[in-house]
Amino acid sequence: MLNKSDCQKCSxxxxxxxxxxxxxxxxxxxxxxxxTSYKKNEIIFKEGDMPSGLICLCYxxxxxxKEGVGGRDQIxxxxxxVNFIGFRALxxxxxxxxxxxxxxDCTLCYLDKKTLDKLIKANGNFALxxxxxxxxxxxxxxxxxxxxxxxxxxxxxxxxxxxxxNTFGYEDDGKTIxxxxxxxxxxxxxxxxTSNAIRTLSMFASEGVISIEGRRLSVEKFExxxxxxxxx
Amino acid sequence: MLNKSDCQKCSxxxxxxxxxxxxxxxxxxxxxxxxTSYKKNEIIFKEGDMPSGLICLCYxxxxxxKEGVGGRDQIxxxxxxVNFIGFRALxxxxxxxxxxxxxxDCTLCYLDKKTLDKLIKANGNFALxxxxxxxxxxxxxxxxxxxxxxxxxxxxxxxxxxxxxNTFGYEDDGKTIxxxxxxxxxxxxxxxxTSNAIRTLSMFASEGVISIEGRRLSVEKFExxxxxxxxx
DNA sequence: CAATGTATGTGTTTTATAACACAAATTTAA
DNA sequence: TTAAATTTGTGTTATAAAACACATACATTG
Numbered sequence: 322m323l324n325k326s327d328c329q330k331c332s333x334x335x336x337x338x339x340x341x342x343x344x345x346x347x348x349x350x351x352x353x354x355x356x357t358s359y360k361k362n363e364i365i366f367k368e369g370d371m372p373s374g375l376i377c378l379c380y381x382x383x384x385x386x387k388e389g390v391g392g393r394d395q396i397x398x399x400x401x402x403v404n405f406i407g408f409r410a411l412x413x414x415x416x417x418x419x420x421x422x423x424x425x426d427c428t429l430c431y432l433d434k435k436t437l438d439k440l441i442k443a444n445g446n447f448a449l450x451x452x453x454x455x456x457x458x459x460x461x462x463x464x465x466x467x468x469x470x471x472x473x474x475x476x477x478x479x480x481x482x483x484x485x486x487n488t489f490g491y492e493d494d495g496k497t498i499x500x501x502x503x504x505x506x507x508x509x510x511x512x513x514x515t516s517n518a519i520r521t522l523s524m525f526a527s528e529g530v531i532s533i534e535g536r537r538l539s540v541e542k543f544e545x546x547x548x549x550x551x552x553x
Numbered sequence: 554m555l556n557k558s559d560c561q562k563c564s565x566x567x568x569x570x571x572x573x574x575x576x577x578x579x580x581x582x583x584x585x586x587x588x589t590s591y592k593k594n595e596i597i598f599k600e601g602d603m604p605s606g607l608i609c610l611c612y613x614x615x616x617x618x619k620e621g622v623g624g625r626d627q628i629x630x631x632x633x634x635v636n637f638i639g640f641r642a643l644x645x646x647x648x649x650x651x652x653x654x655x656x657x658d659c660t661l662c663y664l665d666k667k668t669l670d671k672l673i674k675a676n677g678n679f680a681l682x683x684x685x686x687x688x689x690x691x692x693x694x695x696x697x698x699x700x701x702x703x704x705x706x707x708x709x710x711x712x713x714x715x716x717x718x719n720t721f722g723y724e725d726d727g728k729t730i731x732x733x734x735x736x737x738x739x740x741x742x743x744x745x746x747t748s749n750a751i752r753t754l755s756m757f758a759s760e761g762v763i764s765i766e767g768r769r770l771s772v773e774k775f776e777x778x779x780x781x782x783x784x785x
Numbered sequence: 786c787a788a789t790g791t792a793t794g795t796g797t798t799t800t801a802t803a804a805c806a807c808a809a810a811t812t813t814a815a
Numbered sequence: 816t817t818a819a820a821t822t823t824g825t826g827t828t829a830t831a832a833a834a835c836a837c838a839t840a841c842a843t844t845g
């Protein structure tokens with residue numbers, strides 16, 4: 322458990338929704354938040370757990386993984402800082418439907434549900450912003466369902482790479498995707514077997530669309546990747 | 554366009570979220586709502602349209618259908634009265650990602666976005682309820698993605714039948730599903746081709762799990778249906 | 786009420802992708 | 816610093832489901 326002051330990102334990040342709070346509300350938030358950290362590969366929460374508060378991912382990267390039929394897990398979401406994780410279950414008043422696993426060392430902030438509800442009830446713009454976040458997320462999920470069910474393997478993998486680019490961006494070279502996943506994770510994100518992820522990734526490389534150095538994936542032909550994603 | 558007083562369901566239905574409004578807020582709602590009706594098969598809104606207000610389905614049944622890759626449409630949602638339709642896009646500030654089609658004669662209520670936002674900002678409990686609805690819906694969508702991608706045909710179709718029972722209930726005989734869909738709609742709901750929906754439905758019938766009379770589907774062995782859904 | 790279109794039903798073929806099997810490389814642990 | 820475990824890579828086989836091709840039944844309409 323870190324000192325409260327160790328984490329300023331949750332409220333000071335440029336996109337932080339806590340900026341919508343007024344001075345007094347803001348201090349309620351600051352006085353009730355709690356910071357923690359997790360090492361790479363540690364489980365932040367497990368599918369089936371009951372959420373007790375809002376979790377803000379301040380530093381690090383997280384995958385949200387859901388147990389599938391017969392051991393075939395599905396990654397339903399990749400999250401970069403600064404963003405919330407596990408807020409769906411919290412707001413729905415339900416158990417988590419996926420587990421959150423740190424894929425890098427992470428720092429998190431907690432805010433208990435009671436305080437959060439108080440802030441939502443007190444500040445209409447804050448409430449509306451949460452409504453917007455959930456509604457956008459629901460759109461993403463609906464689109465994702467269509468992609469995962471109707472696109473072919475190449476399209477699904479290409480789309481996953483685009484999602485990773487969108488979520489994590491590039492390294493300084495402007496082409497290496499700023500996240501390092503196992504082939505298995507890439508497969509679970511793209512709804513395919515690990516062997517097919519490996520094979521398809523190699524195909525992309527041999528076509529010059531990407532280049533591969535272990536888990537380092539660099540995009541060489543972005544437009545081609547987008548084409549594969551939308552046509553596949 | 555009907556007279557305002559023709560529709561009382563949107564605010565008087567036992568589960569209506571408008572019951573959370575106080576007297577004054579309630580009258581704002583009543584004074585600004587507009588009622589319309591649609592005939593069976595009419596399009597209420599189209600994928601790509603921009604929403605202008607909240608739509609409450611007061612009478613009738615609706616399917617929400619999304620264009621897929623190469624003409625393979627997907628039904629992303631079935632809605633019964635009294636419930637909202639198209640609220641996701643409205644709250645996200647985005648275009649509709651699916652079209653709403655009346656599968657029976659329908660009566661709808663509209664409430665413009667401006668008035669709705671006013672009510673959300675004014676009433677924290679109302680805001681929290683909308684947050685809960687969206688969060689639950691996002692959970693359903695995540696579960697659905699897993700089912701549609703990982704279950705086999707039999708499991709997917711069985712699950713769709715369970716969804717229909719859950720949404721529309723039974724006729725007075727306590728076993729006939731209270732909605733009459735084409736085989737194509739059933740297929741689009743279950744992510745399969747029409748022929749496979751027909752074939753699988755026949756299999757269920759020959760196994761005695763359901764009985765079929767045209768579009769009338771009656772559940773003979775509910776537990777078996779649940780087993781097929783969860784194991785498939 | 787014929788005629789045309791649409792929905793349903795069934796068999797056959799094709800294909801995308803999972804499943805399996807194993808080898809090589811890499812990482813982790815002893 | 817060797818052994819064990821895990822991850823990556825590749826070829827082969829098996830299979831679930833799409834695609835295709837008709838036939839029949841049912842609706843709709845001129």
